[in-house]
Amino acid sequence: MKKPNSIDTPRTCSVARTIDILGDRWIFLILREAFFGVRYYDQFLSNLGIATNMLSNRLKRLVENGIMEKNKDSTDSRRMTYRLTEKGRDLYPVTLAFMQWGDRWLADEKGPPLLLFHKQCGHRLTPVMCCKHCGKVVDAKEVTYEERWKTF
Amino acid sequence: MKKPNSIDTPRTCSVARTIDILGDRWIFLILREAFFGVRYYDQFLSNLGIATNMLSNRLKRLVENGIMEKNKDSTDSRRMTYRLTEKGRDLYPVTLAFMQWGDRWLADEKGPPLLLFHKQCGHRLTPVMCCKHCGKVVDAKEVTYEERWKTF
Numbered sequence: 366m367k368k369p370n371s372i373d374t375p376r377t378c379s380v381a382r383t384i385d386i387l388g389d390r391w392i393f394l395i396l397r398e399a400f401f402g403v404r405y406y407d408q409f410l411s412n413l414g415i416a417t418n419m420l421s422n423r424l425k426r427l428v429e430n431g432i433m434e435k436n437k438d439s440t441d442s443r444r445m446t447y448r449l450t451e452k453g454r455d456l457y458p459v460t461l462a463f464m465q466w467g468d469r470w471l472a473d474e475k476g477p478p479l480l481l482f483h484k485q486c487g488h489r490l491t492p493v494m495c496c497k498h499c500g501k502v503v504d505a506k507e508v509t510y511e512e513r514w515k516t517f
Numbered sequence: 518m519k520k521p522n523s524i525d526t527p528r529t530c531s532v533a534r535t536i537d538i539l540g541d542r543w544i545f546l547i548l549r550e551a552f553f554g555v556r557y558y559d560q561f562l563s564n565l566g567i568a569t570n571m572l573s574n575r576l577k578r579l580v581e582n583g584i585m586e587k588n589k590d591s592t593d594s595r596r597m598t599y600r601l602t603e604k605g606r607d608l609y610p611v612t613l614a615f616m617q618w619g620d621r622w623l624a625d626e627k628g629p630p631l632l633l634f635h636k637q638c639g640h641r642l643t644p645v646m647c648c649k650h651c652g653k654v655v656d657a658k659e660v661t662y663e664e665r666w667k668t669f
Contacts (some may be wrong), residue, residue, distance in 0.1 A: 378631050379619025380549045380612060381542075386623070387615075388542045390533075397532045400657055452622050457657045458646035459618060460532060462610040463539075467531025470604050471538070479530050480663040486651035490660055494610035495647040499638035502649075505552055505609045508642055511632040 386430055387456075391415060391423045393463065399433065399453070400460055404446045432456070461492040538582055539608075543567060543575045545615065551585065551605065552612055556598045584608070613644040 387393065391413070398412050409420055424447055427433040432453040438444040449456075461481075468477040481490035494503045539545065543565070550564050562572055576599055579585040584605040590596040601608075613633075620629040633642035646655045 378549065379616045379623060379629060380545060381619075382623040383615045383619035384542045384545050388540075388545075390536045390540045393532060393536050393540075397530065401662060454657060455621065456618060457655070458614040458644075459611070461646050461655065462614040463535040464531045466608055466611060467533075467535035469607065471531060471534045476665065477531060478665055480665060482661045482663065483648045483650065483653075483655065484659045484661060485653055486648060488648070488650040490655065491649035492610075492646045492655055493649045494613050494644045495652075495654075496635045496638060496640070497643035497645045497654075498635065498640040500647075500652060501635075501637055502647075503609070503613065503635065503642065503644055505606060507636045509634045509636060510553060511634065513628065513630055513632060 386432075387459070389423065391419060392427065393460070395420075395423055395427065396432075396449075396453070396456055397460055399447070399449050400457060404448060405438075405444060406447065409447070427453070458492075458494075462494070465492050535611075538584075539611070541575065543571060544579065545612070547572075547575055547579065548584075548601075548605070548608055549612055551599070551601050552609060556600060557590075557596060558599065561599070579605070610644075610646075614646070617644050 387396075394413055394415075395409060398409055403409055403412060406420070406424070409415070409424070410417065413420070415423075424433065424435070428435050428447075430452075431450055433447050434450050436446050436448070438446050464479070464481070472478075481492075482488070483490040495501060496503055546565055546567075547561060550561055555561055555564060558572070558576070561567070561576070562569065565572070567575075576585065576587070580587050580599075582604075583602055585599050586602050588598050588600070590598050616631070616633070624630075633644075634640070635642040647653060648655055
């Protein structure tokens with residue numbers, strides 16, 4: 366689903382396409398809540414302080430784009446759950462990248478508002494972007510680009 | 518700098534703070550171009566197909582937030598350059614996370630429009646989010662959270 370104001374940039378790339386779907390403050394905050402384990406409409410509503418029409422609209426958009434799925438709650442069929450699909454869970458690196466940057470550059474004297482811990486190793490989690498092949502932390506200067514096709 | 522429509526969410530976190538600064542399609546596309554090596558106003562203009570007032574506004578915002586710096590070009594003092602600061606370069610994981618997700622979930626039959634290569638190991642770059650401590654790829658299920666303070 367493209368936003369009405371989206372444009373075809375001369376250099377088409379996955380960054381632009383992704384932003385067309387996710388380029389909305391609320392979308393990211395809903396995703397953040399979902400990664401925190403939030404499943405119910407009223408939980409999203411109270412945690413985010415969002416207006417009901419805005420929340421309904423964004424959840425609809427997330428479901429339409431296959432990022433979340435809406436189902437009857439297994440324990441109470443009158444309630445609906447909103448859960449991340451595989452496509453949605455795959456947005457975890459985006460959420461971590463945002464959080465990590467904010468923690469480093471926007472935290473005030475109180476420090477980061479939220480601490481993350483990595484259960485596997487038991488340490489504070491500092492997420493770093495690595496190369497899947499060699500495992501090294503990726504530095505922008507060590508990356509080259511090859512444009513495969515253009516739209517113009 | 519907060520956007521006029523920003524709100525204080527009950528659960529303050531670095532995701533929300535980061536989005537307050539970056540939550541704009543153009544900001545991400547300007548950053549993408551900067552990571553591709555673009556330095557000049559007219560290059561941003563032609564690569565993005567953006568209106569001049571929009572571009573000027575976004576570059577100003579990036580400079581005001583310390584993400585880019587504006588300087589006279591060392592070879593032609595009539596031209597200005599816009600370069601990423603350390604704070605700006607530190608947004609590379611965000612850009613990679615967007616691109617990676619788009620490549621996986623939004624590419625059509627032509628495949629990803631842009632290929633990335635990791636010079637250090639010579640392979641196609643598949644960026645993965647890892648734990649800085651143990652080096653393992655981070656799975657959302659393996660992360661726990663500790664809220665240090667709330668604003669409400």
